[in-house]
Amino acid sequence: EQLFVNGDPARGVLACVTCHGDGGNSTIPMNPNLAAMPHEYIAKQLRDFAPQGDKPAVRTGADGAPSIMSTIAPALTAQDIANVSLYLSHQKMDWDKAGTASKEASMERGQTIWRAGIADRQVPACAACHSANGAGLPAEFPRLAGQHPEYLLDQLKLFRSGDRANSIMHDIADRMNDKDLAAVADYAAGL
Numbered sequence: 001e002q003l004f005v006n007g008d009p010a011r012g013v014l015a016c017v018t019c020h021g022d023g024g025n026s027t028i029p030m031n032p033n034l035a036a037m038p039h040e041y042i043a044k045q046l047r048d049f050a051p052q053g054d055k056p057a058v059r060t061g062a063d064g065a066p067s068i069m070s071t072i073a074p075a076l077t078a079q080d081i082a083n084v085s086l087y088l089s090h091q092k093m094d095w096d097k098a099g100t101a102s103k104e105a106s107m108e109r110g111q112t113i114w115r116a117g118i119a120d121r122q123v124p125a126c127a128a129c130h131s132a133n134g135a136g137l138p139a140e141f142p143r144l145a146g147q148h149p150e151y152l153l154d155q156l157k158l159f160r161s162g163d164r165a166n167s168i169m170h171d172i173a174d175r176m177n178d179k180d181l182a183a184v185a186d187y188a189a190g191l
């Protein structure tokens, strides 16, 4: 909590709360809310934003440009990562600040992809890994319910381009067009 709320100015670590909101409930569309995420998932992302040994960071912004997190994550120790991940996983979702679905016209398409995938393009059901209600699953499957739809769509495009390197999600996003990605991002946010 200490690190999340205050950062560590001596080491140049910005306070997480500034961008991710109280208890990880962000109100800014492109900043993910982090409350109640599996702690293993949060820890993995913080490692993914930093180069590991001579391997480059797994997670960057579009076209390989650094993400805001690319300057923050490398300054964290393994202990910092463990502490802040556990803190966030124990925070309650504030549903008043959460993301919601807003696209009535694509709702049905989003729901179909969420529940059943797209059989003729070998897209599996999202619910299989992110849980039927979108709450995520331990250890490394993030919560998508209540996440900001703008953020979800952005991440799906980063998986598709490979700027966020993850083979499972790359294969899934690569088989969907922009319309499908927008539909399922909106639907998942509203779960």
Ligand code: HEM
Residues within 6 Å of the ligand: 003, 004, 007, 013, 014, 015, 016, 017, 018, 019, 020, 030, 031, 032, 034, 042, 043, 045, 046, 060, 061, 067, 068, 069, 072, 084, 142
């Ligand atoms: C992404 C944690 C500080 C802006 C993330 C993610 C985590 C995280 C775990 C990935 C979330 C996910 O995959 O769902 C933290 C922690 C911080 C911190 C522990 C403090 C030590 C900040 C600050 C800012 C910020 C200060 C703004 C200046 C963002 C943005 C993303 C993000 C914009 C999305 C990144 C992208 O897609 O490139 N953060 N964060 N974070 N964070 Fe932070």
Ligand code: HEM
Residues within 6 Å of the ligand: 032, 044, 113, 114, 123, 124, 125, 126, 127, 128, 129, 130, 140, 141, 142, 143, 144, 152, 153, 155, 156, 166, 168, 169, 172, 184, 185, 188
């Ligand atoms: C991450 C969407 C299906 C496994 C994510 C994220 C999104 C997403 C938006 C990033 C969340 C964040 O940054 O907070 C979807 C959608 C799906 C789908 C819309 C259906 C079309 C699946 C399936 C699996 C899966 C079927 C398992 C076989 C994962 C994993 C991650 C992830 C492991 C974390 C990747 C990492 O560590 O960076 N998914 N997903 N997803 N998803 Fe999915």
